[in-house]
Amino acid sequence: MGTEIFTINNVVKRYGDKEILNIKSLNIKEGKIYTVLGPNGSGKSTLLRILNLLDRPSAGEISFLGQLLSFEKGLMLEQQRQMVLVTQRTVMFSTTVLANVMYGLKWRKLGRAQAREKAMEALRWVGMEEIAQRHACTLSGGEAQRVALARAIVLRPRVIMLDEPTVSMDPHSVALIEELIRRVNRDLGLTIIIVTHNLFQARRLSDESIFLYEGHLIEQGITEKMFTGAADSRTRQFVAGEIVY
Numbered sequence: 001m002g003t004e005i006f007t008i009n010n011v012v013k014r015y016g017d018k019e020i021l022n023i024k025s026l027n028i029k030e031g032k033i034y035t036v037l038g039p040n041g042s043g044k045s046t047l048l049r050i051l052n053l054l055d056r057p058s059a060g061e062i063s064f065l066g067q068l069l070s071f072e073k074g075l076m077l078e079q080q081r082q083m084v085l086v087t088q089r090t091v092m093f094s095t096t097v098l099a100n101v102m103y104g105l106k107w108r109k110l111g112r113a114q115a116r117e118k119a120m121e122a123l124r125w126v127g128m129e130e131i132a133q134r135h136a137c138t139l140s141g142g143e144a145q146r147v148a149l150a151r152a153i154v155l156r157p158r159v160i161m162l163d164e165p166t167v168s169m170d171p172h173s174v175a176l177i178e179e180l181i182r183r184v185n186r187d188l189g190l191t192i193i194i195v196t197h198n199l200f201q202a203r204r205l206s207d208e209s210i211f212l213y214e215g216h217l218i219e220q221g222i223t224e225k226m227f228t229g230a231a232d233s234r235t236r237q238f239v240a241g242e243i244v245y
């Protein structure tokens with residue numbers, strides 16, 4: 001309990017001379033669901049990319065499980081193995097659903113039969129075992145996201161990050177994905193960080209919310225508190241839908 005997954009100290013990200021992100025302090029604790037909120041262009045995706053070692057901060061420090069995030073190859077791989085980023089448009093390989101889920105296990109020194117078994121177990125877990133042999137290109141947006149989740153959990157990471165996972169999905173698919181995310185958190189004990197534009201989703205799903213505005217972390221706190229009594233006026237405006245994004 002209380003293990004720190006991520007700790008951010010004075011992280012700045014610049015592209016050219018434009019400062020995109022400037023976060024003094026942010027703590028992500030094990031076992032919770034976090035949402036990252038903020039208008040378009042506020043730096044949400046950049047933050048996730050940096051946490052996933054897909055982009056380097058221009059300055060500052062990030063700890064992951066008590067160790068600084070590292071771009072030194074060996075340590076970087078070890079750290080990346082404990083985190084998964086699911087992006088908006090999940091890239092699927094042009095093969096079966098099963099092969100897509102097995103793909104990430106390639107580097108885990110498992111035999112083919114064992115990898116297949118683990119992948120099937122993950123597909124069963126997300127309720128997609130019947131479509132294991134279907135071609136990944138034939139999936140709907142909702143199905144593709146569920147397969148993406150299977151592909152993530154099969155790796156048994158400590159944290160799963162999702163960048164707008166339910167954007168342009170029908171309400172039924174959204175509900176399915178939200179329920180899955182809850183189960184991943186509750187039953188597998190994984191920490192979840194979701195970037196979402198959907199304020200209702202943030203409120204339904206997350207324990208804590210993080211509000212970004214123009215690259216700055218304005219506020220982090222218990223989600224219900226952020227929606228009913230945020231400290232900062234910009235947060236209050238945002239959750240009231242008064243800042244257009």
Ligand SMILES: Nc1ncnc2c1ncn2[C@@H]1O[C@H](COP(=O)(O)OP(=O)(O)O)[C@@H](O)[C@H]1O
Nearest residue numbers: 015016020038039040041042043044045046047
């Ligand atoms: N590779 C890049 N080069 C230059 N600017 C970028 C790059 N990636 C993102 N940006 C800029 O950084 C800002 C934050 O982007 P992003 O993190 O995608 O915001 P959000 O996900 O909150 O919409 C935007 O102004 C965007 O144009």
Ligand SMILES: [Mg+2]
Nearest residue numbers: 044045046163
């Ligand atoms: Mg984004």
